[in-house]
Amino acid sequence: MHKNFKNIGKVVFGRGSFSMLESILEERRNENNRFFLYVVDDFFNGKDLATRLPVKNGDVVRFIDVDPHEPTTEQIDELRDTVLKEHGLPAGVIGIGGGSIMDIAKAVSLMFTNEGSSTLYQGLNLVKKPGIYHLGIPTISGTGAEVSMTAVLTGPEKKLGLKCDWTVFDQVILDAELTVTVPVDKWLYTGMDTYIHCIESEQGTLNNAYSHAYAEQALKLCREIYLGENAGQNPENDDKLMVASMMGGLSLTYSEVGVCHALSYGLSKILGEKHCYANCLAFQHLEDYYGEGVRELKQMLTRHNVTLPTGLAKTWTDEQITAMAHVAYNLPHMWNHAIGPDWKEKVTIKTIEDLYRRM
Numbered sequence: 001m002h003k004n005f006k007n008i009g010k011v012v013f014g015r016g017s018f019s020m021l022e023s024i025l026e027e028r029r030n031e032n033n034r035f036f037l038y039v040v041d042d043f044f045n046g047k048d049l050a051t052r053l054p055v056k057n058g059d060v061v062r063f064i065d066v067d068p069h070e071p072t073t074e075q076i077d078e079l080r081d082t083v084l085k086e087h088g089l090p091a092g093v094i095g096i097g098g099g100s101i102m103d104i105a106k107a108v109s110l111m112f113t114n115e116g117s118s119t120l121y122q123g124l125n126l127v128k129k130p131g132i133y134h135l136g137i138p139t140i141s142g143t144g145a146e147v148s149m150t151a152v153l154t155g156p157e158k159k160l161g162l163k164c165d166w167t168v169f170d171q172v173i174l175d176a177e178l179t180v181t182v183p184v185d186k187w188l189y190t191g192m193d194t195y196i197h198c199i200e201s202e203q204g205t206l207n208n209a210y211s212h213a214y215a216e217q218a219l220k221l222c223r224e225i226y227l228g229e230n231a232g233q234n235p236e237n238d239d240k241l242m243v244a245s246m247m248g249g250l251s252l253t254y255s256e257v258g259v260c261h262a263l264s265y266g267l268s269k270i271l272g273e274k275h276c277y278a279n280c281l282a283f284q285h286l287e288d289y290y291g292e293g294v295r296e297l298k299q300m301l302t303r304h305n306v307t308l309p310t311g312l313a314k315t316w317t318d319e320q321i322t323a324m325a326h327v328a329y330n331l332p333h334m335w336n337h338a339i340g341p342d343w344k345e346k347v348t349i350k351t352i353e354d355l356y357r358r359m
């Protein structure tokens with residue numbers, strides 16, 4: 001079977017393009033109960049960007065602190081229920097922030113029209129009806145959540161996306177000026193998510209000419225941004241990273257992620273580590289699978305004076321390590337891609353536990 005994926009409806013790219021938000025929204029304002037719901041990273045609360053939101057009568061702005069935990073099913077259900085009760089059905093949702101906010105905007109837009117808890121829809125094509133209009137504006141680059149067809153949520157049982165054609169944004173605005181305030185460590189961890197998406201997409205059975213072209217270009221951009229003559233955070237590189245993030249996301253959509261993402265999901269689900277940081281923690285120990293990539297990622301960290309902790313496994317209990325190994329093992333699509341259809345003959349719970357013990 002070949003992958004048949006929906007792409008984003010419309011894309012604006014360029015510095016200052018945030019100012020187009022108002023005119024883009026006007027065409028949609030008369031839908032449903034004629035107001036927009038803004039979900040905005042709490043980082044921007046009280047900042048200049050908050051005053052630039054084209055908020056009109058009836059619009060609802062929710063600032064969300066994404067740092068305590070990754071988006072949860074409970075959080076999405078609560079947001080949907082209170083907005084419906086207090087304001088009715090929005091004309092659309094606008095998400096402004098990082099991967100967490102992108103996923104919150106995508107998920108809640110689906111849950112406005114699909115009954116019951118979002119836990120019912122974690123998986124592929126389980127969503128029954130199209131959601132409402134949703135528009136994404138990333139403010140940190142790397143996860144590719146702005147382009148992907150999944151909204152990753154952590155529920156009581158699993159960390160798994162609501163994945164279907166309707167998850168994809170109707171519109172994104174890519175304005176790298178919004179990323180200027182990203183601190184260097186987050187710039188590196190989130191950018192490394194793109195880098196790892198490409199390495200994993202490339203090194204596996206599902207890689208193909210289409211996914212390869214995106215990965216090749218995104219890797220070239222990552223190398224310029226993190227290791228080139230002009231490496232570092234600057235306007236030119238911020239533009240490039242925004243494009244690399246999107247291309248990395250498209251590459252994995254048409255291929256798959258691999259061992260690092262499987263391990264990372266375990267770290268997030270059991271220990272609550274954030275996705276991009278968890279990827280970096282895991283990737284540095286995966287020489288056996290991605291030797292050249294691991295060496296290059298370490299060079300990037302060194303160049304920007306970011307050090308990752310080691311010896312963490314000593315602080316984990318055996319039960320935690322086993323629980324993480326089970327989360328990772330239960331992502332067969334990733335192992336199938338990374339190792340091959342006979343992966344179960346090569347990878348056991350014990351193999352995965354040993355990988356965690358290296359961290």
Ligand code: NAD
Nearest residue numbers: 043070098099100139140143145148150152179181182275
């Ligand atoms: P995030 O959204 O959690 O944000 C990371 C940090 O950066 C936060 O502290 C945030 O406040 C801060 N931040 C964002 N923009 C900023 C700015 N302009 N200036 C200063 N600080 C800023 O992190 P992320 O790494 O972008 O996303 C991680 C999430 O994305 C996870 O929940 C993960 O599951 C999800 N994800 C989704 C997909 C997908 O395809 N849907 C893919 C990968 C990851």
Ligand code: ZN
Nearest residue numbers: 143193197261
């Ligand atoms: Zn990722």
